[in-house]
Amino acid sequence: MINKKVANAEEAISDIKDGDTLMLGGFGLCGIPENCIAALVKKGIKNLTCISNNAGVDDFGIGLMLQQKQVKKMVSSYVGENAEFERQLLSGELDVELIPQGTLAFRCMAAGYGMPAIFTPAGIGTEVAIGKEVRNFNGKDYLLEKAFEANFAIVKAWKGDTAGNLIFKATSRNFNTVMAMAGKITIAEVEELVAPGELDPNQIHVPGVYIHRIFQGSDYEKRIEKKTVSK
Amino acid sequence: MLDKEAIAKRIAKEIQHNSYVNLGIGIPTLVANYIPKNIAVCFQSENGLLGMGPFPTEAEVDADLINAGKQTITMLPGAALFDSAMSFGMIHAQKIDLTILGAMEVSENGDIANWKIPGKMVKGMGGAMDLVASAKNIIVAMQHVNKDGESKLLPNCTLPLTGIRCVKKIVTELAVLAVLPEGGFKLLERAPGVSVETIKKATLGKLIIEGEIPEMVFD
Numbered sequence: 001m002i003n004k005k006v007a008n009a010e011e012a013i014s015d016i017k018d019g020d021t022l023m024l025g026g027f028g029l030c031g032i033p034e035n036c037i038a039a040l041v042k043k044g045i046k047n048l049t050c051i052s053n054n055a056g057v058d059d060f061g062i063g064l065m066l067q068q069k070q071v072k073k074m075v076s077s078y079v080g081e082n083a084e085f086e087r088q089l090l091s092g093e094l095d096v097e098l099i100p101q102g103t104l105a106f107r108c109m110a111a112g113y114g115m116p117a118i119f120t121p122a123g124i125g126t127e128v129a130i131g132k133e134v135r136n137f138n139g140k141d142y143l144l145e146k147a148f149e150a151n152f153a154i155v156k157a158w159k160g161d162t163a164g165n166l167i168f169k170a171t172s173r174n175f176n177t178v179m180a181m182a183g184k185i186t187i188a189e190v191e192e193l194v195a196p197g198e199l200d201p202n203q204i205h206v207p208g209v210y211i212h213r214i215f216q217g218s219d220y221e222k223r224i225e226k227k228t229v230s231k
Numbered sequence: 232m233l234d235k236e237a238i239a240k241r242i243a244k245e246i247q248h249n250s251y252v253n254l255g256i257g258i259p260t261l262v263a264n265y266i267p268k269n270i271a272v273c274f275q276s277e278n279g280l281l282g283m284g285p286f287p288t289e290a291e292v293d294a295d296l297i298n299a300g301k302q303t304i305t306m307l308p309g310a311a312l313f314d315s316a317m318s319f320g321m322i323h324a325q326k327i328d329l330t331i332l333g334a335m336e337v338s339e340n341g342d343i344a345n346w347k348i349p350g351k352m353v354k355g356m357g358g359a360m361d362l363v364a365s366a367k368n369i370i371v372a373m374q375h376v377n378k379d380g381e382s383k384l385l386p387n388c389t390l391p392l393t394g395i396r397c398v399k400k401i402v403t404e405l406a407v408l409a410v411l412p413e414g415g416f417k418l419l420e421r422a423p424g425v426s427v428e429t430i431k432k433a434t435l436g437k438l439i440i441e442g443e444i445p446e447m448v449f450d
Contacts, residue, residue, distance in 0.1 A: 102319030102361035
């Protein structure tokens with residue numbers, strides 16, 4: 001079986017350079033590639049464009065990259081909960097493109113399915129539609145939204161095998177599957193890396209064909225943004 | 232005047248048996264606490280879950296299981312997990328029957344603004360633009376006036392729009408109103424003890440009042 005295994009996050013990200021466009025999986029802090037983010041911060045690459053649903057919190061997730069001023073532009077759907085992000089945005093240090101969450105998912109999906117663009121009704125009649133082609137199908141208006149082009153996609157899965165097959169747990173699947181399919185080069189970090197044959201082919205969420213590098217991460221903090229318990 | 236819990240309680244009466252429902256952040260989240268026992272409802276969380284259950288006990292907390300408001304949650308028997316593309320796929324394919332969300336402003340033709348205050352607050356639209364563009368039925372839960380006492384039910388929205396001609400009903404601390412297809416807020420119910428006059432004063436958009444307006448009934 002084709003072997004995608006690399007040693008660690010440092011090796012996985014070794015050819016990411018200043019000015020690259022990265023997709024980063026996760027929703028809030030759930031299912032984010034913690035090991036690769038740490039390695040990117042350590043490497044100190046700058047002027048990155050990051051496509052990610054959220055921008056982390058001040059001291060975790062993509063927030064760590066924002067602290068080091070490594071991000072030139074964020075493409076996200078929701079960026080609340082991050083004071084440093086807001087400061088950089090209002091001061092003009094950071095360029096931000098806010099897009100509807102479904103549009104973010106579909107533009108990843110389009111890239112992973114080899115489709116140049118999709119049509120969505122999200123954003124019709126709003127500032128999101130400015131400058132975009134509108135088409136009417138069956139009496140309803142839709143915006144033309146193009147597939148993303150990202151040099152790298154970085155995702156985090158629960159389990160994976162060295163062939164690159166991935167399985168996700170609970171709601172940590174979120175953007176990880178579609179981003180995994182969308183990167184020109186896709187890096188997957190997993191909590192548990194096993195040999196081919198140890199994962200049930202019936203349960204695979206992303207087939208290894210989409211994955212270029214895989215490694216077993218370590219020391220996952222899995223921080224919870226809003227721990228809420230029933231009384 | 233209703234408090235937030237009572238607004239949620241009143242909205243819960245709008246939920247149909249055997250329906251799929253997406254609840255936004257804030258008052259809409261509270262609606263789940265007031266679903267009548269005889270109503271079967273399946274809650275969707277747009278980060279990738281159908282069959283969302285109550286908040287977990289301390290022992291059940293799982294960092295990999297959160298709702299779209301990033302709170303820890305649980306799954307009910309029969310729950311299903313999926314990715315963000317499928318989640319918004321089912322929203323745009325109109326498989327979700329009802330969306331309940333908050334708003335900063337609603338216009339008399341059903342436009343909604345709830346994601347940005349230029350120069351002050353930019354948090355982003357999240358999934359709201361998708362939900363309002365495609366849900367079959369959209370109910371807004373919000374305060375009738377803002378902190379400065381200005382009406383949030385307007386002839387036209389002044390803030391950047393989230394979606395156009397989509398809101399069907401509004402429940403506030405003062406009233407239940409339908410947004411008519413031809414435009415205008417039709418007053419359906421008053422909160423207990425609130426006069427039609429009070430609602431008129433708090434509504435800047437076109438208010439349509441026909442006959443006696445009943446008080447809301449809570450079972």
